[in-house]
Amino acid sequence: MDQALLLIHNELLGTDLSVYWNSERCYHCLLQVLVNVSGNGKPGKPSIAAVAVSTQHGSILQLNDTSEEKEVCRLEYKFGEFGNYSLLVKHVHNGVNEIACDVVVNENPVDSNLPVSIAFLVGVAVVVAVCFLRFLLSLDDFNNWISKAINSRETDRLINSELGSPSRAGQLGDDTRPEAWRPSAVPLRLRCVDTFRGIALILMVFVNYGGGKYWYFKHSMSWDKVRIPGVLQRLGVTYFVVAVLELLFAKPVPESCTLERRCFSLQDIISSWPQWLFILMLESIWLALTFFLPVPGCPTGYLGPGGIGDLGKYPNCTGGAAGYIDRLLLGDDHLYQHPSSNVLYHTKVAYDPEGILGTINSIVMAFLGVQAGKILLYYKDQTKDILIRFTAWCCFLGLISVAFTKISENEGFIPVNKNLWSISYVTTLSSFAFFILFILYPVVDVKGLWTGAPFFYPGMNSILVYVGHEVFHNYFPFQWRLQDNQSHKEHLIQNVVATAVWVLIAYILYKKKIFWKI
Numbered sequence: 240m241d242q243a244l245l246l247i248h249n250e251l252l253g254t255d256l257s258v259y260w261n262s263e264r265c266y267h268c269l270l271q272v273l274v275n276v277s278g279n280g281k282p283g284k285p286s287i288a289a290v291a292v293s294t295q296h297g298s299i300l301q302l303n304d305t306s307e308e309k310e311v312c313r314l315e316y317k318f319g320e321f322g323n324y325s326l327l328v329k330h331v332h333n334g335v336n337e338i339a340c341d342v343v344v345n346e347n348p349v350d351s352n353l354p355v356s357i358a359f360l361v362g363v364a365v366v367v368a369v370c371f372l373r374f375l376l377s378l379d380d381f382n383n384w385i386s387k388a389i390n391s392r393e394t395d396r397l398i399n400s401e402l403g404s405p406s407r408a409g410q411l412g413d414d415t416r417p418e419a420w421r422p423s424a425v426p427l428r429l430r431c432v433d434t435f436r437g438i439a440l441i442l443m444v445f446v447n448y449g450g451g452k453y454w455y456f457k458h459s460m461s462w463d464k465v466r467i468p469g470v471l472q473r474l475g476v477t478y479f480v481v482a483v484l485e486l487l488f489a490k491p492v493p494e495s496c497t498l499e500r501r502c503f504s505l506q507d508i509i510s511s512w513p514q515w516l517f518i519l520m521l522e523s524i525w526l527a528l529t530f531f532l533p534v535p536g537c538p539t540g541y542l543g544p545g546g547i548g549d550l551g552k553y554p555n556c557t558g559g560a561a562g563y564i565d566r567l568l569l570g571d572d573h574l575y576q577h578p579s580s581n582v583l584y585h586t587k588v589a590y591d592p593e594g595i596l597g598t599i600n601s602i603v604m605a606f607l608g609v610q611a612g613k614i615l616l617y618y619k620d621q622t623k624d625i626l627i628r629f630t631a632w633c634c635f636l637g638l639i640s641v642a643f644t645k646i647s648e649n650e651g652f653i654p655v656n657k658n659l660w661s662i663s664y665v666t667t668l669s670s671f672a673f674f675i676l677f678i679l680y681p682v683v684d685v686k687g688l689w690t691g692a693p694f695f696y697p698g699m700n701s702i703l704v705y706v707g708h709e710v711f712h713n714y715f716p717f718q719w720r721l722q723d724n725q726s727h728k729e730h731l732i733q734n735v736v737a738t739a740v741w742v743l744i745a746y747i748l749y750k751k752k753i754f755w756k757i
């Protein structure tokens with residue numbers, strides 16, 4: 240999978256070639272030896288070496304004359320899945336004796352992204368079909384017609400229970416409605432928050448199940464390969480710290496906010512100044528350790544992947560200070576041995592993506608989530624105030640990310656790095672989170688344009704779905720024997736079905752009112 244066949248034809252008689260390869264995605268990396276092709280072929284019968292090349296990203300190929308270690312030619316090429324290619328290395332006699340390296344396609348690659356496009360279109364079709372059905376059912380004429388056609392009582396029951404939108408806290412945001420609309424004894428549960436949690440969780444389940452074995456689903460999301468201990472421990476520590484912080488310092492929402500509906504514009508932040516102070520102190524510790532802690536044998540403030548990255552100058556510096564602290568305090572053996580940087584950068588030392596230093600930033604991230612909750616509490620029912628704050632946070636965090644990263648993947652002061660939980664990763668993700676809440680809150684809770692289905696079902700049972708998907712992932716219907724283990728299509732179908740089954744399970748549990756909380 241994600242491979243193509245490359246036949247290297249050495250037509251330079253008497254010249255041995257060393258072929259080096261690297262992925263375009265590997266930043267500032269040392270080239271790696273791919274194969275040697277001898278030059279002892281005969282005219283018209285060159286020596287050929289066959290190699291497999293990765294098709295995930297563009298490839299950089301460099302061919303050297305083995306005896307002189309002199310570059311013969313260098314090219315960049317994006318090979319396609321299961322393609323069959325030839326690289327012809329030969330003399331061209333156009334006056335000067337030049338050497339040409341040309342890639343020829345023997346057999347066309349398959350379009351490995353086609354299944355993703357089809358899956359997406361099927362998803363869109365399902366959404367459109369459901370919307371259309373709901374629209375039909377909302378038409379009185381159509382209802383009457385159906386009622387006559389089948390037992391009317393049954394239809395009413397169906398429409399009210401299955402398709403009617405379950406009580407929406409929504410409609411309340413509308414300022415003209417009387418306050419008495421909501422039974423105040425019932426604690427408000429915001430649908431948009433459950434929906435958001437559900438979307439994140441379902442994406443995570445899909446990625447965890449393999450994401451169709453596409454590299455972009457694996458690397459672009461927030462969990463690569465989840466180990467229950469690491470992630471749950473980190474979540475535990477993170478929530479513990481934030482919860483203790485809030486228990487120690489949280490003040491009740493002032494009455495002026497809830498009753499008079501007038502809340503001083505920065506009250507949500509100012510009233511939690513001790514928490515903010517603590518968070519800023521924590522973040523200073525992260526910055527200080529990351530950029531000023533001397534790490535033996537490594538440049539101070541190194542944030543890179545080590546291994547063959549940075550032209551192989553710092554092979555044992557993976558993760559910089561964060562990696563060093565973990566190896567020092569926990570020892571190599573207790574760390575995760577296969578970080579995602581391993582594949583691309585050939586890292587040598589153990590590095591734990593759920594390490595100690597990164598926990599600081601996940602606490603900061605969780606606290607930003609608490610801040611979103613406070614906005615919803617302090618400015619309850621004041622849709623405009625809430626949306627303004629979501630926008631402000633989204634822009635503020637986004638600008639911090641821009642400043643840290645200089646909008647580039649690797650060149651900025653602090654690159655977005657999931658394995659490090661770098662602060663720019665936290666601000667970027669949180670900025671997106673505020674943006675999503677900015678969209679979901681008015682659509683789901685205020686206007687009630689969307690119930691949040693089907694995402695709020697898993698969102699309301701997130702612990703159960705999370706633990707369940709880990710525990711049962713080896714069992715049918717979450718996994719079965721594939722006919723062709725090398726096919727993205729089959730993996731994609733399997734992973735989409737497994738994810739959909741969890742949504743279905745969450746839906747059934749919701750209907751049975753079973754919720755698993757800790």
Ligand SMILES: *[C@@H]1O[C@H](CO)[C@@H](O)[C@H](O)[C@H]1NC(C)=O
Binds near residue numbers: 345346
């Ligand atoms: C790749 O193409 C070459 C040249 O057409 C052919 O000789 C070879 O058998 C092909 N290899 C495979 C695995 O299809």
Ligand SMILES: *[C@@H]1O[C@H](CO)[C@@H](O)[C@H](O)[C@H]1NC(C)=O
Binds near residue numbers: 536554555587
């Ligand atoms: C990196 O670590 C390996 C094994 O621990 C060691 O053999 C090697 O010399 C180290 N390299 C550098 C540049 O320190």
